[in-house]
Every structure is written in structure tokens, then in C-alpha cells.
Amino acid sequence: MIDTPVLERVLGEALRHGGEFAEVFAEDRSTSSALLDDGRVEELSSGRERGAGIRVVSGDTTGFAHTADLSEAGLLRAAEAASAVARTGGGGTATVAVGPLRTGESTGRNARDGSAPLSLASKGDSLDLLRRADEAARSSDAAITQVQAGCGGSRRQVLIANSEGLYARDEQARTRFSVSCVASGDTGLQTGFETAARTLGFELFDEVSVEELAGIAARRALSKLSARPAPSGELPVVLAGGSGGILFHEACGHGLEADHIVKDASVYTGMVGQQVASPLVTLVDDGTVGSEWGTFAVDDEGRPAQRNVLIENGILTDYLWDYLRARQEGRLSSGNGRRQTYQHLPMVRMTNTFLLPGEEDADEIVAQTPKGVYVAKLGGGQVNTTTGDFVFGTTEAYLIEGGKITEPLRDANLIGNGPEILKRIDAVATDFGMTPGTCGKDGQSVPVGCGQATMRLTGVTIGGTAE
Amino acid sequence: MSAVTAPDTATTTGAGPDDLLDLADRVAGWARTGEELEVYVARGDETDIRAYDGEVESLTSATSAGIGIRVVIEHRLGFAWAGSLDPSVLEETLAEARDNATYATPDGHVQLATPDGVVAVPVDLWDEGLASVPTTEKVALALALEAQARGADPRIRQVDHADYGDASVEVALVSTTGIRSSSRKTSGYISVGVIAGEGDASQTGSGFSVDRGVAGLDLDRASSDAVTRAVRMLGAVKGPSGRSTVVFDRRVASTLLSVVSSALSGEAVAKGRSFFAGRIGELVGDPVLTLVDDPTDPRAYGAAAYDAEGLACRRNVLIDHGVLRAFLYDTVSASRAGATSTGSAVRGGFAGTPGPGCRALTLAPGPEGYDEDGVLAAVGEGLLVQSLTGVHSGVNPISGDFSVGAEGLMIRDGKLAEPVREITVASTLQRILQSVVAIGADVEWLPGIAAGQTLAVGDMQISGA
Numbered sequence: 016m017i018d019t020p021v022l023e024r025v026l027g028e029a030l031r032h033g034g035e036f037a038e039v040f041a042e043d044r045s046t047s048s049a050l051l052d053d054g055r056v057e058e059l060s061s062g063r064e065r066g067a068g069i070r071v072v073s074g075d076t077t078g079f080a081h082t083a084d085l086s087e088a089g090l091l092r093a094a095e096a097a098s099a100v101a102r103t104g105g106g107g108t109a110t111v112a113v114g115p116l117r118t119g120e121s122t123g124r125n126a127r128d129g130s131a132p133l134s135l136a137s138k139g140d141s142l143d144l145l146r147r148a149d150e151a152a153r154s155s156d157a158a159i160t161q162v163q164a165g166c167g168g169s170r171r172q173v174l175i176a177n178s179e180g181l182y183a184r185d186e187q188a189r190t191r192f193s194v195s196c197v198a199s200g201d202t203g204l205q206t207g208f209e210t211a212a213r214t215l216g217f218e219l220f221d222e223v224s225v226e227e228l229a230g231i232a233a234r235r236a237l238s239k240l241s242a243r244p245a246p247s248g249e250l251p252v253v254l255a256g257g258s259g260g261i262l263f264h265e266a267c268g269h270g271l272e273a274d275h276i277v278k279d280a281s282v283y284t285g286m287v288g289q290q291v292a293s294p295l296v297t298l299v300d301d302g303t304v305g306s307e308w309g310t311f312a313v314d315d316e317g318r319p320a321q322r323n324v325l326i327e328n329g330i331l332t333d334y335l336w337d338y339l340r341a342r343q344e345g346r347l348s349s350g351n352g353r354r355q356t357y358q359h360l361p362m363v364r365m366t367n368t369f370l371l372p373g374e375e376d377a378d379e380i381v382a383q384t385p386k387g388v389y390v391a392k393l394g395g396g397q398v399n400t401t402t403g404d405f406v407f408g409t410t411e412a413y414l415i416e417g418g419k420i421t422e423p424l425r426d427a428n429l430i431g432n433g434p435e436i437l438k439r440i441d442a443v444a445t446d447f448g449m450t451p452g453t454c455g456k457d458g459q460s461v462p463v464g465c466g467q468a469t470m471r472l473t474g475v476t477i478g479g480t481a482e
Numbered sequence: 483m484s485a486v487t488a489p490d491t492a493t494t495t496g497a498g499p500d501d502l503l504d505l506a507d508r509v510a511g512w513a514r515t516g517e518e519l520e521v522y523v524a525r526g527d528e529t530d531i532r533a534y535d536g537e538v539e540s541l542t543s544a545t546s547a548g549i550g551i552r553v554v555i556e557h558r559l560g561f562a563w564a565g566s567l568d569p570s571v572l573e574e575t576l577a578e579a580r581d582n583a584t585y586a587t588p589d590g591h592v593q594l595a596t597p598d599g600v601v602a603v604p605v606d607l608w609d610e611g612l613a614s615v616p617t618t619e620k621v622a623l624a625l626a627l628e629a630q631a632r633g634a635d636p637r638i639r640q641v642d643h644a645d646y647g648d649a650s651v652e653v654a655l656v657s658t659t660g661i662r663s664s665s666r667k668t669s670g671y672i673s674v675g676v677i678a679g680e681g682d683a684s685q686t687g688s689g690f691s692v693d694r695g696v697a698g699l700d701l702d703r704a705s706s707d708a709v710t711r712a713v714r715m716l717g718a719v720k721g722p723s724g725r726s727t728v729v730f731d732r733r734v735a736s737t738l739l740s741v742v743s744s745a746l747s748g749e750a751v752a753k754g755r756s757f758f759a760g761r762i763g764e765l766v767g768d769p770v771l772t773l774v775d776d777p778t779d780p781r782a783y784g785a786a787a788y789d790a791e792g793l794a795c796r797r798n799v800l801i802d803h804g805v806l807r808a809f810l811y812d813t814v815s816a817s818r819a820g821a822t823s824t825g826s827a828v829r830g831g832f833a834g835t836p837g838p839g840c841r842a843l844t845l846a847p848g849p850e851g852y853d854e855d856g857v858l859a860a861v862g863e864g865l866l867v868q869s870l871t872g873v874h875s876g877v878n879p880i881s882g883d884f885s886v887g888a889e890g891l892m893i894r895d896g897k898l899a900e901p902v903r904e905i906t907v908a909s910t911l912q913r914i915l916q917s918v919v920a921i922g923a924d925v926e927w928l929p930g931i932a933a934g935q936t937l938a939v940g941d942m943q944i945s946g947a
Contacts, residue, residue, distance in 0.1 A: 052753065053752075053753050055586075055587040055589055056585060056586050056587045057559070057586065057587070058559055058561060058582075058835060059560055059583075059585050059586060060561040060563070060582065060835065061563075061578045062563040062564065062565075062833055063563075063564045063565070063566075063571070063574075063575070063578075064564070064565035064566075065565070075534075075535075076537055076538045076539065076540070077539065077540040077541070078540070078541050078542075079540060079542040079543075079544075080542065080543050080544055081542075081544045081546075082544070083565055096543050099541065099543075099617070100538060100541050138585050139585065142585055160754050161753055161754045161755060197755055197880060199754065203881060203882065204755070204881050204882075206878060206881060247906075247908065247943050248945055249947075278640060278642060279639070279677075280640060280642050280677055282684075358544065358546065394875040395872070395874050395875035396875060397871045397874075397875070397887070398871075399686060399871070401684050401685070402684060402686065402903070404871070404887070404889075404903060404904050405871075405887075406872030406875070406876065406886070406906070407872065407875060408872055408875030408876045408885070425881075425883050426876070426881070426885065427876070427883075427885040427906070427908065428886055428887055430872075430904055430906050430945075431904070432904060476720075476904065476906060477906075477945060478876070478886070478887070478906025478907070478908050479885065479908055479945070480908045480909060480943045481943075
């Protein structure tokens with residue numbers, strides 16, 4: 016994307032007025048998507064975005080500028096703008112050498128073979144998948160009255176060079192397929208949704224059946240037509256394996272991000288070495304896991320992805336770090352510096368965050384719950400990292416009565432306090448599963464993975480309308 | 483560092499929107515026989531500054547530009563976009579849009595907007611002064627905001643963020659079907675988040691102020707909002723379960739209206755994704771409820787002269803005294819419904835395609851002078867909600883199911899009492915509209931697509947202790 020001598024001159028310009036650190040992050044991203052709605056292929060869309068973000072760190076201050084102009088002149092202008100914060104009056108020169116190159120390829124095998132991004136090259140194939148999903152959902156039951164299916168892919172090449180000599184590149188292919196259904200009945204409309212998303216090219220579909228996704232989405236909508244209102248109040252909750260890793264993402268992952276920690280804006284500040292969760296809890300953030308949605312080879316600051324154990328048998332072991340926060344503490348980044356695009360500053364973000372499986376049998380956990388709520392699928396969630404209070408929404412849930420899963424429940428939010436919930440996990444099964452998600456923080460969205468095995472929590476309030 | 487000096491970013495980039503119109507004209511001129519083209523071109527400048535602990539934590543300055551092209555060939559739509567106006571990119575983007583069109587299902591309703599004779603109401607959204615405000619002054623604003631919030635109350639333990647931001651955006655839209663429009667707008671904002679502490683307990687609060695430029699940014703208001711909201715939550719406990727009247731403060735009410743608005747989209751209705759489908763002319767809310775979308779009101783944050791297809795924006799009455807009157811349409815959804823566009827196309831910049839949506843929703847206000855205190859007094863007993871969580875996961879505008887996390891203060895004898903947290907508030911959107919008991923006259927144009935005004939809703943289920 017940019018020649019090494021140019022990178023060196025741009026970094027030199029960025030530090031010409033002072034500052035201790037400069038970085039060029041260049042990105043070339045192509046995206047494509049196809050949408051089937053109301054029985055028609057309504058829209059194919061493709062987009063291309065290239066540019067670079069340049070940051071200069073001087074003391075505790077970061078200057079940042081971005082440009083879509085990747086010529087040397089364009090990059091020098093951005094470097095000049097970013098260096099404004101470091102301007103202490105003097106001119107001078109700064110010499111920077113970058114390299115050797117560190118490369119990664121967080122892509123599927125087809126992309127590695129050098130073929131075009133498959134979702135871009137295979138518009139016809141993706142339409143076939145969309146039609147199959149539509150047909151599968153509609154044929155599952157006459158009550159399915161509307162189906163929307165989307166297929167999207169992106170290829171992102173990134174290049175990172177900084178004044179400490181780091182020079183890294185990565186190429187990330189991601190593919191996503193989703194189905195959402197509306198079911199209509201006497202009780203009104205209900206919705207069901209399912210998605211598959213991996214850090215892969217089109218070979219995602221070697222592993223994923225779109226008919227199966229459509230069937231799950233349809234089942235979720237249909238089951239809620241006869242659902243009763245969710246209960247209101249505190250009840251034990253059993254989360255199905257792979258249904259709700261979002262719980263840990265929200266309830267404690269965000270609170271372990273070092274930007275919150277260094278500002279004393281997290282309930283977990285100063286708690287390393289302390290018991291913060293039930294001994295059944297070992298929480299890991301790992302950007303290297305297979306082709307999961309939050310996987311990459313190097314992060315958006317050029318650090319290799321790594322496996323970070325955050326909580327081990329209930330004891331808090333570490334936080335998540337990006338370059339800037341790690342530098343303040345005199346340590347290395349944990350490979351968690353991420354950004355949405357070249358137009359954004361990097362910050363501390365999760366990758367794939369999951370609770371390790373336990374030893375119990377999933378069915379047995381349900382059987383040992385006299386009354387409670389069984390959550391087969393969670394939707395999104397949100398947390399206040401300062402208080403630890405979080406919510407997450409159910410999109411498929413059932414009552415547990417007498418140790419058995421009984422009636423379906425309408426959608427409701429669950430609310431709890433992260434630090435309290437973690438201490439009140441009393442059973443974890445062996446049946447681990449991951450789900451993809453999009454994590455939003457400070458206006459930036461990045462792909463993440465979440466995972467857990469079937470487990471039971473107490474101390475959660477169910478926000479339904481039944482008294 | 484003790485002082486920050488930054489260059490004046492007031493240099494203009496390019497000329498006015500005229501050069502964008504020229505560019506859009508040129509690309510639209512590449513249309514072949516038998517195809518319709520719509521070219522949307524946008525360019526923007528922005529500055530973002532974050533202050534922390536008396537210093538500048540980050541300063542971002544940037545210029546961006548891009549193009550989005552829609553092609554309709556034999557009732558098939560194709561779209562492509564690029565984050566650049568580089569001449570080499572334009573042809574590539576058009577070729578990609580054409581290729582995409584070949585894959586779509588032919589659909590007689592697919593078409594571009596054509597001029598409908600409605601004359602646009604001019605709205606002035608451009609602050610000429612913004613471009614000449616030096617960066618040093620913007621930095622000073624962010625630092626002053628941080629210092630003021632930090633010093634406002636001894637219980638303020640931390641200022642999590644104190645931000646200044648501004649943006650200017652110019653847009654031109656040209657189509658081969660006779661649309662030719664351009665617009666420009668500026669915006670400025672300040673925003674602050676604080677943490678109040680007492681003993682082991684911490685609570686958070688945020689405040690902000692928005693304006694077309696810098697002059698109208700209200701530092702005192704942003705700071706005191708954040709501080710008050712955090713400090714008054716100290717000592718909060720999990721609230722009691724039960725059925726209750728809930729008063730949503732202005733910010734929260736604005737969020738609620740935004741959620742309801744997606745069920746009023748003509749596209750959602752046509753595709754069976756709205757609980758309002760088939761209910762035009764029916765009583766869907768309490769007769770006190772009149773809901774209007776009016777982007778021609780220049781005070782509205784989402785005010786605009788033209789919609790995202792280049793048609794004039796107009797005032798649309800959606801619910802009138804509780805009776806559902808209209809849905810919002812863009813050109814395609816209107817055709818599907820056998821209606822005409824209501825000038826309500828919106829799009830998320832050059833990388834998005836248009837669809838129907840609201841820009842400037844308000845409820846007909848209650849009696850003059852009826853503000854939050856007035857509504858609290860009228861309600862007597864209940865719960866004031868000052869913030870909601872989980873709105874994206876807990877409100878379903880298709881089924882209407884509504885269950886969200888909330889924090890706020892109990893209302894006793896018409897006055898605010900003890901703070902409560904970790905509760906959920908649940909109902910359905912259908913029932914909420916039927917159960918509105920009071921609407922404030924305290925209309926405030928907040929960032930987003932809906933005004934804020936105090937709103938009281940009866941008979942909601944609270945889940946807590």
C-alpha cells in the first residue's frame with residue numbers, strides 16, 4: 016500500500032515538532048453485501064474505502080489525523096496535522112526506520128490462495144444461498160410471513176508502521192450470513208433471528224448450512240407466537256451453551272479494559288489477585304481462536320493477537336491492554352488495540368471472550384433447577400462499567416418448572432450487577448459454544464466472539480410483564 | 483504537558499457545494515440509454531477533542547469525502563460507494579453499481595425519485611463562523627468543560643470524558659430523473675461524563691449541549707446535567723417490583739419516540755414488520771397523543787430542506803389525537819403501498835441507500851408551562867426514569883415487546899424521592915401509547931430524530947427487588 020521509504024519520511028514528519036511516538040495505520044477495505052427481502056433480491060451493494068490514520072503521542076496527549084489520500088503528499092499533510100499537538104515551538108528533524116515486516120493473514124484458505132475476496136467474486140453464489148434460506152424459512156410453517164436474509168463480506172488489508180520500528184501487515188477476510196423471520200398469529204407478530212459470521216472468505220459455507228440458520232430463525236419466531244409474558248422478578252437463569260457469552264462480554268469484559276481501569280472508571284480497578292468470581296469462572300480473551308468472528312493475526316496497532324487469561328478460577332489475573340495504556344504502565348500491549356476503520360483512534364477492545372467449560376452435564380443442570388428461566392438465545396446487552404450494572408435481552412427463552420423446560424416466553428431484558436453475578440454462578444457444563452457479535456464502544460463497532468457452556472446463575476432479575 | 487498549541491484548521495477545503503454539484507452532474511452524465519442514475523456526493527470536515535485531567539487526551543482533525551451511486555436498469559437496483567472522490571474511483575464505482583444491478587430481482591416498484599412539485603422550505607443549517615474558530619479555542623472549551631465538571635461538587639470523583647466536537651458536511655444529489663439538490667450543514671457539540679462517589683458507591687452521569695456552531699454551546703448546562711444526574715443517584719438501591727406510573731425525562735422520552743418511529747416506516751408496514759400495519763384510521767393511542775414529523779422546523783436537530791432522494795422535506799402528521807393517520811414513505815415504499823413519497827427518505831451517508839425514516843418527531847405539547855416538575859406533581863406517585871439501558875436489545879418495534887433496564891428516582895407526593903437502580907421497566911409499545919397520562923410542554927431539540935419532552939406513562943411493570 017505504501018513504500019517503506021515513504022513510511023519512514025511520514026513518521027519523521029510526524030515527529031518533527033516533538034512527541035515520543037508516531038504511527039501510520041493504512042487500510043484498504045472492500046465490502047459487499049446482498050439482501051433478500053420480501054421474496055426478492057432487493058439490493059446488492061459494494062463499497063471501497065482506502066486511507067490512513069496518523070497519530071502522534073506527546074506526553075499524555077494524542078494527535079490524530081486521517082486522510083483518504085495515500086500519496087506521499089497526502090500522508091505528509093496528515094502527519095503535519097497530527098503533529099500539531101506536539102508542537103512545542105522548535106522545528107528540527109526526526110529520523111525513523113521501520114521494519115522488518117511482520118505479516119499475518121487472518122483469512123480463510125481461499126483468500127490465502129490468492130483468489131479475490133469470495134463474497135465479492137461470487138455474487139451469483141450468494142444469491143443462491145439467500146434464496147435457499149428464504150425458501151427454508153417459509154416452508155417451515157405457514158405462519159412465517161416475512162423473511163429477510165443478508166449475506167455480506169469484507170476484505171481488509173491493513174498496514175501499521177510506527178516510530179519504534181514496528182512494521183506489520185495483515186489481511187482479514189470476514190463473511191456473515193443472517194436470517195430474520197416474522198411469524199404472524201392471533202397474538203400479533205413475533206420475530207426470530209440467527210446469524211453465522213466468521214473470519215473467513217466464502218468457505219464459511221462449507222461449514223455453515225443456510226437452511227439450518229433459516230430453520231433456527233423461524234423456530235424462534237414461531238415459538239414466541241404461543242409464548243406467555245416473561246416473569247417479573249428474581250429467578251435462577253440457565254443459559255444454554257453458546258447462547259449467551261455476551262453476558263461475560265458485558266458483565267465483566269468491558270470492566271477489564273485498561274482504558275477504564277487507568278481512569279478508575281471500572282469496578283475492577285485495583286482488584287488483580289482478588290477473588291472476583293465464583294471458582295467455576297475462568298475467563299479468557301483470545302484473538303487467535305480458529306476463524307471466530309473476533310480473530311485476527313495482528314491487532315490495529317501491529318501487535319500479534321494473543322490469548323489472555325483474565326480471570327482464573329475466580330481470581331482476577333489481568334486486564335486488557337492497548338499500546339497507549341500499556342505504555343503508561345510500562346508493560347506490553349496484550350494485542351487488544353483495535354479500531355473500526357483508519358478514521359478512528361485505536362482503543363482497548365475485546366476479541367473472542369469466553370468462559371471455559373466446566374464439568375457438569377447440561378441436562379442435569381436444568382433437572383436440578385426447580386423453577387427458573389432457560390435462555391436458549393440472548394440478544395444484545397449493555398453495561399455501565401463504573402457501577403457494573405448490565406442488561407441483556409432474551410430472544411428465545413422458556414420457563415423451567417420442576418426441573419423441566421416448559422413454556423416459551425416473550426422477549427424480555429435481564430438485569431443484574433456484573434461483580435455480583437460472577438460470584439453467583441453455581442454450575443457450569445461441558446457443552447461449550449461460541450457466537451459472533453458486534454461490539455460498540457465510544458461510537459466504534461468491531462467484530463467480536465463470545466462463548467460459554469450451559470450454566471446457571473442466580474441474582475438476575477427478569478424484566479417481564481407477568482406479575 | 484501544560485499548553486497545547488495547534489494549527490488553525492480553518493482553511494477551507496475546496497469551494498462551496500457548487501463543485502460537488504458539478505461533480506455529481508458529471509457522473510450522472512455518464513448514464514447510458516435505458517438506465518437511470520442517482521449520484522450522491524458528500525464531503526465533510528471534523529474536529530474532535532477529548533480533555534482528561536487538565537490536558538488534551540486526544541485531538542483529531544480530518545476531512546473525508548465519498549460517493550454513492552444507485553443505478554436502475556430494467557427495474558433492477560444496483561448500488562456501490564467509495565470513500566473517495568478521486569477521478570479514478572468514480573468510474574470504478576459506477577461500473578460496480580451497474581454490475582450489482584444485474585443480479586437484483588426485477589421489481590416494478592423499484593425507481594428513482596422524480597420531482598413532485600413540492601417546494602423546499604429553506605432551512606439555514608450553516609454556521610459561517612465555525613470555520614474561523616481557531617483550534618486553540620476549541621481545546622480551551624474542552625478543558626474548561628472538564629475543569630468545571632470536576633470542580634462542581636466534592637463528590638465528583640472522576641471526569642470520565644469531556645469532549646468537544648464539530649463537523650461540517652456538504653452534500654450534492656443529482657439524478658437522471660430530474661433531481662438536483664445540494665445542502666450543507668454544520669454542527670458543534672460538547673459532552674461530558676462524570677463519576678460521583680461516596681464511600682464504596684459510584685454513580686455516573688452525562689451531559690451535553692449541541693448547536694450549529696460553537697457560540698450556542700452551553701457549558702454550564704452540560705456540566706450541571708452530568709453532575710446532577712450522577713450525584714442524585716448516590717445511595718441508589720434496587721427498586722421495588724410492582725405496577726407503576728413511569729415518568730420518562732426528556733432525554734429518555736426522545737429515545738422512546740425514536741423507537742416507536744421505526745414502526746411508522748412505510749417500508750416496515752408494507753413488508754409486514756410493523757404492529758401498526760393495517761391500522762390507519764384506528765385509535766392507537768390515548769387521545770392526548772399527537773405525533774408529528776416536521777424537518778422543516780429549523781430548531782430541530784434533524785432539520786433539512788431536502789430528503790435523501792432530493793425531494794422537499796415536509797410536515798407529516800402521523801398520529802392525530804390518538805388516531806393513526808399516516809406512514810412515512812420514500813419513493814419505492816410509496817409505490818409499493820400505492821401512495822406518494824412523503825419526502826421522508828433518509829440515508830446513513832454516502833455508503834448507505836435511502837429508506838423511509840423520521841428526522842424531527844415531536845408530540846403536541848401539554849399545557850403551557852407544563853415541565854418536569856408539573857408532570858411530577860400531576861403524577862403524584864411513581865418512578866422518574868433518567869436513563870435506559872438495553873434499548874437495542876429490549877425493544878422490538880415489530881412485535882412491540884418492551885423491556886429495558888432503567889435507573890432513576892422514586893416520585894412521592896409529586897416530588898422526587900430516593901434513587902433506584904438495577905430495575906427493568908416493561909410493557910408493550912402498543913400499551914405504552916394507550917397509557918400516556920401526561921406530556922410536557924418542555925420541548926427540547928436533542929441530537930437525534932426526536933425532540934425531548936417529559937412523558938408520563940401509566941401501568942408499567944417494574945421488576946426489581
